[in-house]
Amino acid sequence: MKLPHPHISFFCLCVLLSSSHASNTIISPVSAQKPCDFPAIFNLGDSNSDTGGLAAAFTPPNSPYGETYFHMPAGRFSDGRLIIDFIGGIFASLMPREEYFSKALYTFDIGQNDLGAGFFGNMSVEEVNESIPDIINKFSANVKSIYNLGARSFWIHNTGPIGCLPYILANFPSAKDSAGCAKPYNEVAKNFNLKLKEAVVQLRKDFPSAAFTYVDVYSVKYSLFRTPKRYGFELPTVACCGYGDNEYNYSGTAECGQLATVNGTQFIVGSCDRPSVRVNWDGIHYTEAAAKFVFDRISTGAFSDPRIPLKMACRRALID
Ligand SMILES: *[C@@H]1O[C@H](CO)[C@@H](O)[C@H](O)[C@H]1NC(C)=O
Ligand SMILES: *[C@@H]1O[C@H](CO)[C@@H](O)[C@H](O)[C@H]1NC(C)=O
Numbered sequence: 599m600k601l602p603h604p605h606i607s608f609f610c611l612c613v614l615l616s617s618s619h620a621s622n623t624i625i626s627p628v629s630a631q632k633p634c635d636f637p638a639i640f641n642l643g644d645s646n647s648d649t650g651g652l653a654a655a656f657t658p659p660n661s662p663y664g665e666t667y668f669h670m671p672a673g674r675f676s677d678g679r680l681i682i683d684f685i686g687g688i689f690a691s692l693m694p695r696e697e698y699f700s701k702a703l704y705t706f707d708i709g710q711n712d713l714g715a716g717f718f719g720n721m722s723v724e725e726v727n728e729s730i731p732d733i734i735n736k737f738s739a740n741v742k743s744i745y746n747l748g749a750r751s752f753w754i755h756n757t758g759p760i761g762c763l764p765y766i767l768a769n770f771p772s773a774k775d776s777a778g779c780a781k782p783y784n785e786v787a788k789n790f791n792l793k794l795k796e797a798v799v800q801l802r803k804d805f806p807s808a809a810f811t812y813v814d815v816y817s818v819k820y821s822l823f824r825t826p827k828r829y830g831f832e833l834p835t836v837a838c839c840g841y842g843d844n845e846y847n848y849s850g851t852a853e854c855g856q857l858a859t860v861n862g863t864q865f866i867v868g869s870c871d872r873p874s875v876r877v878n879w880d881g882i883h884y885t886e887a888a889a890k891f892v893f894d895r896i897s898t899g900a901f902s903d904p905r906i907p908l909k910m911a912c913r914r915a916l917i918d
């Protein structure tokens with residue numbers, strides 16, 4: 599089977615998932631079953647989960663992107679690895695074989711750009727909120743197309759708390775919650791996730807032979823803003839690599855890796871001292887440390903609906 603032109607951006611991280619390490623920490627009915635034998639993973643998402651598509655098609659990120667893990671820019675919009683890298687294991691990459699398309703795991707991490715484009719595109723919070731059903735309908739249509747190409751195992755992340763990100767906080771003064779996040783913006787993200795979850799329920803009805811796992815990444819990310827110290831993090835709403843005349847260390851005119859001019863002096867916007875204890879990398883995206891934190895929690899299935907761990911994501915329900 600040849601893949602015809604996909605209707606959405608198609609970034610592919612093709613990896614072998616080791617099926618030898620059975621998870622022994624999960625107590626759930628599925629743990630009695632055999633792990634899924636995914637020969638490949640196809641990821642569809644924005645720059646929070648892009649391992650090089652945007653860099654290949656447009657502008658690759660500069661140093662200090664990549665500094666923590668790759669020690670050079672590696673096409674990722676982080677200081678290091680992304681959640682998808684931890685899901686796949688970056689050394690296991692290989693080109694997909696034809697039969698992999700139906701057996702593969704398809705992961706989705708979508709929403710932040712759809713909402714962000716609205717907020718920065720002169721739309722009010724209410725207008726962006728009202729555009730959500732349209733965004734979700736397009737998402738469902740794209741998932742149907744991918745299903746029709748043979749995909750059967752879908753692992754769908756919801757969108758994160760966009761109101762906790764410096765690029766929102768620095769640009770749109772608004773009411774804050776106890777974590778210091780912009781409340782109305784997070785309300786929109788939560789409404790997006792509600793509609794996304796409903797869409798996933800509908801997809802399960804439409805395609806009973808496929809497995810759709812909805813993953814609550816929002817809650818895991820939000821815990822990093824609510825109680826960062828508990829998890830060894832600090833300054834979650836401050837960009838590690840940024841520059842800004844504000845408490846968020848962010849400005850759209852002096853972004854991470856760019857040449858900035860302040861008081862007549864030029865400098866490259868660089869990294870903070872300890873990205874390993876930081877949540878936000880460049881004002882928009884998360885650090886490797888945050889990605890690892892999220893991966894460790896979501897891979898167990900504790901945040902999945904149904905409560906299926908990553909290795910079992912070809913299963914439809916808890917009953918065998
Ligand atoms: C932004 O919104 C204002 C008020 O609705 C409108 O007058 C203006 O034309 C819009 N600008 C753009 C670039 O859409
Ligand atoms: C967003 O729209 C939903 C209805 O889809 C509504 O219940 C909610 O109050 C709205 N939220 C905001 C922040 O406008």
Ligand SMILES: *[C@@H]1O[C@H](CO)[C@@H](O)[C@H](O)[C@H]1NC(C)=O
Nearest residue numbers: 841842843859860861862863
């Ligand atoms: C730029 O100049 C202003 C006013 O003299 C000063 O307050 C500010 O700290 C300077 N910024 C930097 C980065 O040197």
Ligand SMILES: *[C@@H]1O[C@H](CO)[C@@H](O)[C@H](O)[C@H]1NC(C)=O
Nearest residue numbers: 838840841847867868869870
């Ligand atoms: C803000 O970004 C600069 C790089 O421009 C970095 O050196 C500094 O440590 C950052 N501040 C914080 C509080 O992370």
